[in-house]
């Protein structure tokens with residue numbers, strides 16, 4: 001990107017007509033933090049905690065986790081940092097633990113279900129996050145694969161227990177992090193208004209939302225042609241989630257891959273998304289695309305897409321739009 005300023009001001013990312021869009025990053029490895037801060041990302045929209053678990057021969061201790069999480073809060077001081085609790089199972093396997101296996105791992109004891117079942121591991125992780133967040137300005141904890149309001153309450157209750165315990169133990173911690181959910185299981189769409197009232201924020205995981213809405217394994221190449229984020233059920237589901245969040249005043253962002261794909265960015269902005277969390281390597285391109293995008297056009301375009309009922313009609317519109325603006 002020669003010729004561009006070394007440090008693009010992502011704080012200044014806005015549509016062509018001046019509507020602010022916040023750009024956050026997805027972080028898998030601490031080594032990616034440098035790219036994110038060099039590019040002046042406004043914060044971390046998703047830190048995937050699986051990696052400290054995957055690289056060790058056994059479950060990391062509370063202390064080992066604390067050290068990793070602390071570096072995130074220090075590296076992003078003053079900015080938003082969203083840490084997702086453990087999302088093992090499905091495509092994210094722990095070699096030393098067979099407790100996530102099952103004949104159908106994508107639908108098995110994974111993700112938040114694993115954490116609620118192995119409550120001691122969950123509490124260790126939450127304590128490590130809360131301690132690492134001591135003094136942080138905008139810490140956020142989010143739970144992956146939430147499928148009901150009850151499950152969200154149960155997980156949040158455990159965070160509250162951890163906060164009480166840390167206070168009793170007089171250990172430095174953050175007493176009041178924002179607590180939100182990954183929206184990625186289609187069962188929440190029908191109850192999304194209630195969830196929007198309860199959760200502090202939504203982060204939409206389109207990778208899994210597409211997988212589960214369409215019943216297509218996201219990692220199986222044999223069915224890759226069925227993995228279609230432009231399916232009308234996906235687009236309408238996303239629009240409904242955003243509408244519920246906006247009307248409840250609940251912060252909402254997209255952290256799945258649709259958030260950095262040029263063909264979907266106008267749609268996402270058009271349905272009301274104002275925060276995208278993308279891989280550090282995509283940040284600049286997303287920033288540039290949004291700067292060229294007029295909001296009014298994106299809104300009309302999104303409504304046109306939502307009106308279509310077939311895959312063919314939607315992909316026709318996507319293609320025409322891409323050619324028209326390309």
Ligand code: PEP
Pocket residue numbers: 046048087184204205206207208209255256257
């Ligand atoms: C998603 O499902 O879209 C997501 C961001 O989470 P992951 O890719 O880690 O499952």
Ligand code: MG
Pocket residue numbers: 144184205207208
């Ligand atoms: Mg996911």
